[in-house]
Amino acid sequence: MLLKKIFGSQQSQDILISFLNAIIYGGKKNIQSLTIVNPFNPGQLLSLKDTYLDVKAVLVDGSVVVIEMQVARMAGFNKRVAYNLAKAYANQLETGEDYLLLNPAIAVTITDFILFENNEDVINKFVFQQETKKIKFLEKELQLFFVELPKFKKDLSELHSLSDKWIYFLKGASRLDEIPDNLREVSEIEKALNIANKINMTAEELDIVERRAIAMQDERGRITYAE
Secondary structure: OHHHHHHHOHHHHHHHHHHHHHHHHOOOOOOOOEEEOOOOOHHHHOOOOOOEEEEEEEEOOOOEEEEEEEOOOOOOHHHHHHHHHHHHHHOOOOOOOOHHHOOOEEEEEEEOOOOOOOOOOOEEEEOOEOOOOOOEOOOOOEEEEEEEHHHOOOOHHHOOOHHHHHHHHHHHHHHOOOOOHHHHOOHHHHHHHHHHOHHHOOHHHHHHHHHHHHHHHHHHHHHHHHO
16 A cells, blocks of 8 residues: 555656666666556555555656556466556557557566565566577567565665665665665655655555555465465
């Protein structure tokens, strides 16, 4: 829910721009503006069965970006990521419209569990390419980015890149009472922390967060018991 509020509020464009530039473009300011398609609305988050949150944005060049946060590994997760990317790409066209009108689609998925066991990279990017010679094909049209939070082990003194700072924030935002100096250098992260602070949440939103946390604990317990 905090992800949705941080990145999906109408006042969050600059925050989302900074985050996407960090993850997709390695900190380069390639994204200058965007539009948030599905702005934050607490009423949409009442179901305790939800295990992921999503934000959709359209960049100034027309590219569609879907940002998801997955807090627990669930059956069908990989297929859902592929489906959401394909849907974001295909839904740009109305029936009968020319394929040339399609813009690139990018999926950024943040996981609170390790997805790629034999790979130490925190950020992984996937595009279409030929299997044996690795020739890329349509590499700009469909892109998948995964950020695995548990793999990130750096402490504050080791944060140098913009992506490091954003991932550190995402992993530890709930434990930060105030913004550390080296994170304060990124004004968008400081703004994100202010949004994340409970003092800025309504009673309704706090209740949803608390009930969701209880539900997730119950679900993890059920899975552990079943195993």
